[in-house]
Amino acid sequence: MGSYKYFEEYNEEVTDNLKSNFSEILKEVGEDISREGILKTPERAAKAMQFLTSGNCQDPAAILKGAMFAEDYNDMVIIKDIELYSLCEHHILPFFGKAHIAYIPNGHIVGLSKIPRVVDVFARRLQVQERLTHDILECINTTLKPKGVAVVIEASHMCMMMRGVQKQNSVTTTSGFRGQFEKIETRNEFLKLISSDLA
Ligand SMILES: Nc1nc2c(ncn2[C@@H]2O[C@H](COP(=O)(O)OP(=O)(O)OP(=O)(O)O)[C@@H](O)[C@H]2O)c(=O)[nH]1
Ligand SMILES: [Zn+2]
Numbered sequence: 001m002g003s004y005k006y007f008e009e010y011n012e013e014v015t016d017n018l019k020s021n022f023s024e025i026l027k028e029v030g031e032d033i034s035r036e037g038i039l040k041t042p043e044r045a046a047k048a049m050q051f052l053t054s055g056n057c058q059d060p061a062a063i064l065k066g067a068m069f070a071e072d073y074n075d076m077v078i079i080k081d082i083e084l085y086s087l088c089e090h091h092i093l094p095f096f097g098k099a100h101i102a103y104i105p106n107g108h109i110v111g112l113s114k115i116p117r118v119v120d121v122f123a124r125r126l127q128v129q130e131r132l133t134h135d136i137l138e139c140i141n142t143t144l145k146p147k148g149v150a151v152v153i154e155a156s157h158m159c160m161m162m163r164g165v166q167k168q169n170s171v172t173t174t175s176g177f178r179g180q181f182e183k184i185e186t187r188n189e190f191l192k193l194i195s196s197d198l199a
Contacts, residue, residue: 055124067111097155148180
């Protein structure tokens with residue numbers, strides 16, 4: 001454990017390239033890039049963009065593999081209300097919300113923090129909510145090989161709120177189920193637990 005590298009530093013060359021591109025964007029939208037408040041903005045934006053897409057060069061399976069423990073626990077493990085922030089690949093605007101994830105171990109449990117870390121790796125990429133849901137689901141399924149895995153994501157999309165259709169209250173729910181969660185009783189138990197105060 002502990003050998004996996006999370007996001008630590010900005011790549012100088014990438015920062016420089018992004019910085020000049022952000023300067024061009026700011027000029028194009030009518031900003032005076034020499035004014036005080038905005039002087040460092042291209043560099044800040046360059047770093048923010050690197051962080052927000054840092055999942056592109058991280059290996060989520062390695063995160064799980066680094067903290068799998070043999071354990072004879074055969075019941076559902078649920079981690080709910082995992083906050084997530086991602087960028088939609090169509091408009092490069094944020095979508096954000098919560099992920100609820102469950103798995104049924106098959107000889108191995110995984111360190112609890114690693115599940116939200118996997119969510120972050122897939123969320124810090126340009127995404128659509130459907131693919132984000134399936135990326136998380138398949139990663140847990142193929143790496144941990146549990147008896148079942150379930151992922152539900154509820155999210156609001158800024159591209160539907162600040163612009164475009166301008167709907168402030170719509171929430172999009174996506175879900176995926178594998179293994180024992182494909183059975184209606186198991187799936188219902190999970191859905192009931194994530195919507196109660198118990199889980
Ligand atoms: N399925 C899906 N669609 C998304 C997601 N994020 C954004 N979109 C949609 O991507 C679509 C892109 O449609 P286009 O017609 O090419 O783009 P647009 O003209 O900007 O569309 P409007 O947002 O309707 O103004 C829009 O309908 C967005 O709502 C997502 O995570 N999943
Ligand atoms: Zn969008």
